[in-house]
Amino acid sequence: MKIGNDIYYVGVNDHQVDLFEGQYVVPNGMSYNSYVIMDEKIAVMDTVDANFKAEWLANVAKVLNGAKPDYLVVQHMEPDHAANIENFMKAYPDTTVVANTKTFTMMGNFFRNLNLDGKKLVVANGDSLTLGKHMLTFVFAPMVHWPEVMVTYDSTDKVLFSADGFGKFGALDVEEDWDCEARRYYIGIVGKYGAQVQKLLKAAETLDIQTICPLHGPILTENLGHYLEKYDIWSSYKVESEGVVIAYTSVYGNTKKAVELLAQKLEEKGCPKVTVFDLARDDMAEAVEDAFRYGKLVLATITYNGDIFPFMRTYIENLTERSYQNRTIGLIENGSWAPAAARIMQGMFEKSKNITWLENNVKITSSLSEANEAEIEAMAEELCK
Numbered sequence: 024m025k026i027g028n029d030i031y032y033v034g035v036n037d038h039q040v041d042l043f044e045g046q047y048v049v050p051n052g053m054s055y056n057s058y059v060i061m062d063e064k065i066a067v068m069d070t071v072d073a074n075f076k077a078e079w080l081a082n083v084a085k086v087l088n089g090a091k092p093d094y095l096v097v098q099h100m101e102p103d104h105a106a107n108i109e110n111f112m113k114a115y116p117d118t119t120v121v122a123n124t125k126t127f128t129m130m131g132n133f134f135r136n137l138n139l140d141g142k143k144l145v146v147a148n149g150d151s152l153t154l155g156k157h158m159l160t161f162v163f164a165p166m167v168h169w170p171e172v173m174v175t176y177d178s179t180d181k182v183l184f185s186a187d188g189f190g191k192f193g194a195l196d197v198e199e200d201w202d203c204e205a206r207r208y209y210i211g212i213v214g215k216y217g218a219q220v221q222k223l224l225k226a227a228e229t230l231d232i233q234t235i236c237p238l239h240g241p242i243l244t245e246n247l248g249h250y251l252e253k254y255d256i257w258s259s260y261k262v263e264s265e266g267v268v269i270a271y272t273s274v275y276g277n278t279k280k281a282v283e284l285l286a287q288k289l290e291e292k293g294c295p296k297v298t299v300f301d302l303a304r305d306d307m308a309e310a311v312e313d314a315f316r317y318g319k320l321v322l323a324t325i326t327y328n329g330d331i332f333p334f335m336r337t338y339i340e341n342l343t344e345r346s347y348q349n350r351t352i353g354l355i356e357n358g359s360w361a362p363a364a365a366r367i368m369q370g371m372f373e374k375s376k377n378i379t380w381l382e383n384n385v386k387i388t389s390s391l392s393e394a395n396e397a398e399i400e401a402m403a404e405e406l407c408k
C-alpha cells in the first residue's frame with residue numbers, strides 16, 4: 024500500500040493474539056504498522072511484533088526491490104514494534120539505526136548480543152534527517168506511551184508518524200468504527216499520561232499535518248480534526264458524552280436487582296445513555312473506557328472479606344491509576360452484616376481530582392427493601408438532573 028508519493032505500508036495484521044499487551048482482548052485482532060520511505064536515502068520506520076518476522080521482512084524486501092535501506096528509525100522500543108530490530112540488522116547489516124539515547128539504552132537491554140558499533144545515529148529532540156526530498160524531524164513524546172517514544176514529522180509529504188498515538192485495537196483487514204476501539208486503546212494504554220499527550224498535541228498544532236501514520240490501526244488521511252479533537256478530550260479528562268455508567272458485581276443476584284431497577288428508572292426518566300457492566304463477566308477495558316467517556320458513574324458492590332468484591336477493587340484501581348477525574352459518582356452497597364463497601368469505595372478515590380459524590384446513595388442489607396426502592400428512585404432522579 025502506497026501513502027503519498029514515496030511512503031509504503033509494510034505492516035502486518037495479527038489475528039492470533041489472545042491478549043494484546045498481556046491483558047486486552049482484541050476480537051478483531053491487531054495491526055503492527057511499519058513504513059518504508061523510498062527516497063535517495065531509504066528509511067524504514069519501526070519493525071513489528073516477533074511473531075511476524077518473516078511476513079514483515081518479505082513486505083520490506085518487496086518494497087525495496089533489491090535496494091538497500093540506509094536507516095531504520097526506531098520510535099518506540101515496546102516489543103510489539105521493536106522485536107525485529109536484530110532480525111532486520113541481520114538481513115540488512117549496513118543500515119544505520121536512528122534513535123534517541125533512551126531508545127539505544129533500552130535496545131541494549133532487549134538485545135544483549137546486538138552490536139551496533141558504527142551503526143548508530145543518536146538524535147536529539149527537534150533534530151532533522153534529510154533523505155533527499157524528504158526531511159524527517161524527530162519530536163520526543165515521552166510517556167506516550169514509554170519514556171523513549173518519539174514521533175517523526177515528514178515535512179515534504181506532511182505526514183506525522185505518530186508512534187502509539189492515534190492507534191487503535193483491530194487489524195486493518197476488519198472494518199470497524201475508529202472511535203470505539205481507539206478510545207478503549209487510548210484509555211487503557213495511554214490514559215494515565217494525559218498531560219504528556221496534551222504536550223504532544225500542542226507540538227502537533229505547530230505542524231501542517233495531512234496524514235497520520237500510527238503504529239496501530241488505520242492511516243488517517245481525512246477529517247484529521249475529528250481525531251485530534253477526540254485526543255484533546257481524552258487527554259484532558261473531559262466528559263465526552265452525557266450518560267451514566269453502572270458498574271457492578273453481584274454474587275447471588277441481589278445487588279444486580281438494584282442495578283437493573285436503577286437502569287430501568289434512568290431509562291424511564293429519559294437519561295441520554297445508560298451502560299451497565301457486570302465486572303466479573305464483561306470486558307474490564309470496555310467498562311474502564313466508558314467510565315472515561317461518560318460523565319456519571321454508579322458503582323455497586325458488596326462487602327467481602329472486610330473489603331470490597333475483588334473485581335470492583337480491580338476496576339476502581341484501573342480508574343484511579345489512569346487519573347480518573349472530573350466525574351460524578353454514586354454508590355450502591357450491599358452487606359448482610361457490617362457493610363463497609365461504600366466507605367471503602369469512596370476512600371479509593373481520595374486522590375482523584377474533582378469528583379462530585381451523589382447525595383442519594385443506596386445501602387442494601389442482603390436483599391432489596393421498599394426503602395431501597397425509594398433510595399434508587401431518588402438516585403435516578405439526582406442522576407437525571
Ligand code: FEO
Nearest residue numbers: 101103168187238
Ligand atoms: Fe504499541 Fe506501546 O506499543
